[in-house]
Amino acid sequence: MAGDGGRPLVLTQGDPAGIGIELTLRAWQARHAERLPAFGVVADPGHLREVARSLGWDVPVEAARCSDIAAMFDTALPVLPLGRSVRAQPGQPDPAHAAATIESIRNAVDLVRRGEAAALVTNPIAKHVLYEAGFAHPGHTEFLAALAGEGQGEAPHPVMMLWSEGLAVVPVTVHIPLARVPGALTTDLIVRTARIVARELRERFGVAHPRLALAGLNPHAGESGALGAEDEAVIRPAVDTLRADGLAVQGPLPGDTMFHARARAGYDAALAMYHDQALIPIKTIAFDEAVNVTLGLPFVRTSPDHGTAFDIAGNGIARPDSLIAAIRLAARLSQGGRPS
Structure with a gap:
């Protein structure tokens, strides 16, 4: 089993x-039990062998090309070798490893852009480690957008979706301080984000008529201006514009009542106005199974919905549920939403 057209998936090392x-x-150990599609990882084969050996896991690791996966x-975990060796110690982040982390991402993106791989699944990175090594992008997603735009002129506008079987949420503003959210939130940004979400729900997820729910910014969605002006001045005009596009859109809705089970049945994706408004409900509902999906790219990219977890790295206790869900969803989206 593989992704679209029999092509494999490609993972980054993180x-x-x-x-x-x-x-x-x-x-890889769970490939049969979980019925996972074929995947390879862009990494140093020697490093994977050392990690497997240190954990006492019997995982054959073989250097491969994408066509071999x-x-x-x-019978073996295919590893697409980097141009450098990696000698990292679990739980000890080091800017000296930044070049390998970046090379893994760049090489994996090249494979999906060339059509050799069906989709990209990225393992977690630590932005502060990359910054210490001179990384110029705000984050992982922005770097992927820049790579996607190389040779194409303007980079695409990436949109972060957190997806699970029970809830899909999109933060309109993402990694900025809460105090900056009201100034960063504009009608144009909401409309642009919602249009990308609706398009990708149709084209990637196979939802013929996407239904979107837009959260309000303030308590009780501003309560007609009594608790803040942004809901009526910024969000409602976006709702009107999107409805004029022919989209099924609700909002602005009070954030405290739109995530219970009955409310979730009324939409396919919720757009939240800031980071925690989106991530708190999905991490409450699907902490181990949620997947980070980047919409708006010319290829499928998913990622586990968690970080590097340096505090438990090397102990063999980290749960692979979110990575497995990300692999499975990447294969599904590469087939236009059909189950893999």
Whole structure:
């Protein structure tokens, strides 16, 4: 089993001192039980062998090309070698590893852009480690958007969706301080984000008529201006514009009543106005199974909905559920929403 057209998926290594490598090993071990599609990882084969050895896991690791992955996957974990060796210590992040982390991402993106791989699954990185090494992008997603735009002129506008079977949420503003959210939130940004979400729900997820719910910014969605002006001045005009596009849109809705089970049945994706308004409900509902999906890119990208977990790296106790869900969803989206 593979992704679109029989092509494999490709994983990045993430920060080599974090849990990404051991989760990749665990996912390969679970390939039959979880019925996972064929995947390879862009990394240093020697490092994966060392991590497997240190954890006492019997995982054969073999250097491979992308075209080898499908044939090799049943008997060994295919690793697409980096141009450098990695000697990371679990739980000890080091800017010296930044070049390998970046190379893994860049090489994996090249494979999906060339059509050799069906989709990209990224393991977690630590932005502060990359910043210390001179990384110029605000984060992982922005770097992917820049790579996607190389040679194409303008970089695409990426949109972060957190997805689970029970809830899909999109923060309109993402990694900015809460105090800056009201100034950053504009009608144009909401409309642009919602249009991308609706398009990707149709084209990637196979939802013929997407239904969107827009959260209010203030308590009780501003209560007609009594608790803040942004809901009526900024969000409602976005709702009107989106409805004029022919989209099924509700809002602005009070954030405290739109995530219970009955409310969730009325929409396919919720757009939240700031980071925690989106992430608190989905991490409450699906902490171990939620997947980070980047919408708006010219290729499918998913990622586990957690970080590097340096505090438990190397102990073999990190749960692979979110990575497994990300692999499975990447295969599904590469097939236009059909179950893999």
